[in-house]
Amino acid sequence: MVQAKKWILVKHFDGFPKDSDFELKTEELPEPKDGEVLLEAVFLSADPYMRPFSKFRMNEGDVMIGTQVAKVIQSNNPAFPVGSHVISRGGWSTHTLSDGTDLTPVMADWPQDVPLSLALGTVGMPGLTALYGIEEVLGLQKGETLLVNAAAGAVGSVVGQIAKKMGCKVVGSAGSDAKVAFLKELGFDEAFNYKTIGSLEEALKKASPEGYDCFFENVGGPFSTVALQQMKDFGRIAVCGSISLYNDTAPQTGPYSHLTMIIKQLKMEGFMQSRWEHKHAESLKRLMAWVKEGKLHSREHITRGFENMPAAFMGLLQGDNIGKAIITV
Numbered sequence: 478m479v480q481a482k483k484w485i486l487v488k489h490f491d492g493f494p495k496d497s498d499f500e501l502k503t504e505e506l507p508e509p510k511d512g513e514v515l516l517e518a519v520f521l522s523a524d525p526y527m528r529p530f531s532k533f534r535m536n537e538g539d540v541m542i543g544t545q546v547a548k549v550i551q552s553n554n555p556a557f558p559v560g561s562h563v564i565s566r567g568g569w570s571t572h573t574l575s576d577g578t579d580l581t582p583v584m585a586d587w588p589q590d591v592p593l594s595l596a597l598g599t600v601g602m603p604g605l606t607a608l609y610g611i612e613e614v615l616g617l618q619k620g621e622t623l624l625v626n627a628a629a630g631a632v633g634s635v636v637g638q639i640a641k642k643m644g645c646k647v648v649g650s651a652g653s654d655a656k657v658a659f660l661k662e663l664g665f666d667e668a669f670n671y672k673t674i675g676s677l678e679e680a681l682k683k684a685s686p687e688g689y690d691c692f693f694e695n696v697g698g699p700f701s702t703v704a705l706q707q708m709k710d711f712g713r714i715a716v717c718g719s720i721s722l723y724n725d726t727a728p729q730t731g732p733y734s735h736l737t738m739i740i741k742q743l744k745m746e747g748f749m750q751s752r753w754e755h756k757h758a759e760s761l762k763r764l765m766a767w768v769k770e771g772k773l774h775s776r777e778h779i780t781r782g783f784e785n786m787p788a789a790f791m792g793l794l795q796g797d798n799i800g801k802a803i804i805t806v
């Protein structure tokens with residue numbers, strides 16, 4: 478018998494999440510049945526999508542949604558031998574039972590010198606998001622200028638590095654001087670702290686006086702309105718996220734950017750990385766190859782202790798993390 482600890486959403490978030498919205502519960506798990514495996518979480522992920530998805534994918538009383546790198550500790554399913562590692566959608570739980578249908582084995586030849594936690598970051602969902610946003614949505618071309626916001630985060634930091642690798646000029650916006658220093662380390666051409674610049678319009682103009690061909694949008698809200706005005710004619714915008722809106726209790730209203738979009742003839746497309754699920758295996762190999770070649774660097778913001786998961790999640794929503802937010806059990 479295994480005692481599983483689970484974080485439950487006891488109350489739907491109203492505005493910014495609070496400690497009292499979560500409750501830690503312990504549950505005794507039965508032995509795995511035929512075809513089932515028992516998993517132990519090794520690394521858990523805190524991601525912005527958990528905030529909006531909690532609203533339409535969860536009921537009060539559910540285990541918080543999320544992915545984790547887990548180790549198979551008992552197996553009645555030959556596809557997942559004991560000791561192997563999987564990506565599980567088991568949510569915020571230390572232990573879970575699974576029939577295997579929601580599991581993806583971690584890449585077969587995962588190199589020993591690459592931390593397994595990267596399977597939740599650069600060589601996982603956020604890395605795939607960066608890659609698809611650049612290749613499938615923006616169609617970024619060598620020599621173009623790209624703007625990315627939340628640039629020092631899990632997705633943004635990969636976006637900037639892939640764009641640099643492709644021979645583009647990259648401008649990044651982030652919320653602290655330490656994040657800006659990190660972006661410079663990664664090779665971003667220009668980076669600024671949007672919280673201290675005064676005028677976003679001036680900062681964007683200074684970073685790229687000729688404007689932007691592509692904008693990888695992670696933030697939304699007023700940033701977006703200002704950035705759209707700095708696009709070149711026929712600019713492309715990949716709407717990946719809108720984290721500045723996730724905790725709003727009432728929908729934001731205008732200003733509306735239609736006239737800017739018409740006059741500049743812009744193209745804006747929202748996307749979810751899952752659209753290209755059929756490419757994931759191949760794409761993960763490409764991301765791993767870049768990591769091994771030293772072309773893709775990763776930083777992780779590690780919170781130790783399963784009991785600190787709500788704090789890690791709330792920290793992510795207020796910008797505590799540089800790089801990928803990871804929780805170790």
Ligand SMILES: NC(=O)c1ccc[n+]([C@@H]2O[C@H](COP(=O)([O-])OP(=O)(O)OC[C@H]3O[C@@H](n4cnc5c(N)ncnc54)[C@H](OP(=O)(O)O)[C@@H]3O)[C@@H](O)[C@H]2O)c1
Nearest residue numbers: 525630631632651652695717718719720721748749750796
């Ligand atoms: N479409 C998809 O398939 C997909 C997949 C993954 C992620 N996403 C989206 O991509 C974005 C980045 O995700 P991530 O996992 O890489 O997260 P992340 O960037 O590692 O962490 C979130 C960051 O957002 C910034 N932020 C938080 N509140 C903000 C606000 N009010 N205004 C501006 N910035 C704010 C903070 O950085 P600063 O200190 O710089 O403010 C924070 O560190 C999110 O919007 C997420 O929802 C979309």
